[in-house]
Amino acid sequence: MTTVRRNIFMIAALILALVIFISFQTKTDSTVVAASTPTTVISPTTTQTPARKPVTIPIADGDLKDAVLAAGDYLVREQLPNGELSYQVDFLTGERSYTPSYLRLIGGTGSLYTVCRVSEDMTYCNAGDLALEHYLELLVSDPDNFKGTCLYTAGTCQLGGAALTVDAIYKRWQATGMFFLDDRNLLNVAADLGYFIVSMRRPEGGFYHSFDPHAGGMVDPDFLMPGFSGKSLLALAQLYEMTGNDFWLKQAHEVNDFMITQPVSEDHWHGYAFSMLARLDSISQADLAYARQIADAVIAGEVRSLHPNNNTIATATKIEALSSLAQALHLSNEDHEWLDPEIRTFITFVRARQLPNNDCNWDITKEVAGKFGGAIFNGCDDPTIRVDGQQDWINGVTAYLEYQSMIKGE
Numbered sequence: 001m002t003t004v005r006r007n008i009f010m011i012a013a014l015i016l017a018l019v020i021f022i023s024f025q026t027k028t029d030s031t032v033v034a035a036s037t038p039t040t041v042i043s044p045t046t047t048q049t050p051a052r053k054p055v056t057i058p059i060a061d062g063d064l065k066d067a068v069l070a071a072g073d074y075l076v077r078e079q080l081p082n083g084e085l086s087y088q089v090d091f092l093t094g095e096r097s098y099t100p101s102y103l104r105l106i107g108g109t110g111s112l113y114t115v116c117r118v119s120e121d122m123t124y125c126n127a128g129d130l131a132l133e134h135y136l137e138l139l140v141s142d143p144d145n146f147k148g149t150c151l152y153t154a155g156t157c158q159l160g161g162a163a164l165t166v167d168a169i170y171k172r173w174q175a176t177g178m179f180f181l182d183d184r185n186l187l188n189v190a191a192d193l194g195y196f197i198v199s200m201r202r203p204e205g206g207f208y209h210s211f212d213p214h215a216g217g218m219v220d221p222d223f224l225m226p227g228f229s230g231k232s233l234l235a236l237a238q239l240y241e242m243t244g245n246d247f248w249l250k251q252a253h254e255v256n257d258f259m260i261t262q263p264v265s266e267d268h269w270h271g272y273a274f275s276m277l278a279r280l281d282s283i284s285q286a287d288l289a290y291a292r293q294i295a296d297a298v299i300a301g302e303v304r305s306l307h308p309n310n311n312t313i314a315t316a317t318k319i320e321a322l323s324s325l326a327q328a329l330h331l332s333n334e335d336h337e338w339l340d341p342e343i344r345t346f347i348t349f350v351r352a353r354q355l356p357n358n359d360c361n362w363d364i365t366k367e368v369a370g371k372f373g374g375a376i377f378n379g380c381d382d383p384t385i386r387v388d389g390q391q392d393w394i395n396g397v398t399a400y401l402e403y404q405s406m407i408k409g410e
Contacts, residue, residue: 072124102161113172167238191243319400
C-alpha cells in the first residue's frame with residue numbers, strides 16, 4: 001500500500017470514528033434530557049413523588065399495651081411456615097375452619113404490623129412479611145381488561161380485598177418506614193390497588209363492591225357488603241399519606257361527600273377515615289355531624305352488646321369506631337371527652353374474653369392458655385377464635401391508646 005493511500009485510509013477511519021462518537025454523544029444527551037423533563041400530568045399509579053415518612057403516635061406502657069402484644073403473640077404462634085395465619089379455631093375442641101375468608105386474613109396481616117409498631121419488636125413485622133408475601137400471590141393484574149390490581153378470591157375481586165391490602169401495606173410502612181419487600185415495591189402495589197378502587201366508583205359517587213375479572217371484566221351491581229365503602233375510603237386516605245399525591249385526597253373527599261348522604265351505620269372504617277382526614281387535611285361540619293351520628297349508633301347498642309351471650313368481635317369493632325371518632329373530634333377541636341367512658345366500657349367487656357380470662361366460668365388449663373392465650377373468643381356459647389377478632393381488638397385498643405397520648409400531649 002502506498003503512503004498516499006495509507007494516509008487517505010487513516011483519515012477516512014478518523015472521520016468515521018468522529019461521526020460515531022458525535023452520534024453517540026447526541027443520543028446520550030437527548031436521553032438524559034428526556035428523562036429529567038418533568039411530567040405535567042401525574043398518573044394516580046405513579047410513585048415518582050417521594051414517599052413521606054410515617055408520623056406515628058407514641059403508645060404508653062401498661063395493661064392495654066400488654067393486651068395488644070398478647071394478641072399479636074397468639075397470631076405469631078399459630079402462623080404456619082408458609083405464612084398462612086390461623087383463620088378460625090374452636091379453642092375447646094381444637095376444630096378449625098377450612099373455608100377461610102382471605103379478606104379477613106389480609107386484615108389480620110395488617111394487625112401484625114400494628115403490634116410491631118406498638119412493641120418496636122421486629123418479630124411481629126417478620127411474621128407480617130411472611131404472611132403478606134403469601135397473600136400477595138392472590139393479586140391479579142390485566143391491563144387489557146381492567147384497571148389496576150385486585151385481590152382475587154373465591155372467583156371474584158371484591159372491593160374490600162383491595163382496600164384491606166392497601167391497609168396492610170400502610171401499616172407496614174407505619175411500622176418500618178419501608179416499602180420494599182424482596183423484589184416488590186409495595187408503594188407501587190398499593191397505588192395499583194388504589195387505581196382499581198377508583199375504577200370501581202359508581203356514577204352517583206359510591207362503589208361497586210364486586211368485579212369478575214374474567215372475559216373482559218364485569219361488575220356485579222347487586223353485590224353489596226357492609227364496610228366495603230368505608231374500607232375503600234380509608235385506603236384512599238392512606239394512599240394520600242404514603243404518596244403525597246393530591247389525586248388520592250381528592251378521591252377520598254369525593255367518596256366521603258357521597259357517604260355522608262347515606263343512612264348511618266356502626267361503620268368503624270368510616271371512623272378511621274374521619275380521623276385520618278382530620279389529621280392530614282380537614283373535615284367539615286357536615287362530616288363532624290355524621291361522625292357524631294356514627295358514635296350515637298354505636299353507643300345505642302351498648303346494653304345489648306354487653307350481654308354475656310353476645311359477640312365479642314362486634315364489641316371490638318365498637319372500640320375501633322369510638323376511638324377513631326374521638327381522635328377525629330379531638331383533632332377538629334370538638335368535644336370528645338364524652339366518648340372516653342363508653343370506650344372503656346367496651347374494652348372491659350372484651351378484656352373479659354381475652355384468654356385465659358373468660359366470663360364463662362370455664363377452667364382454662366395451662367396447656368390451653370399456652371396455646372391460645374392472648375386471643376379473644378366470640379362468646380360463652382361460641383368458643384371460637386377468628387382472625388378478624390384479633391385484628392379488631394389490636395387495632396381498636398391501639399387507636400384508643402393513641403387517642404390517650406393525643407389528649408395528654410395537649
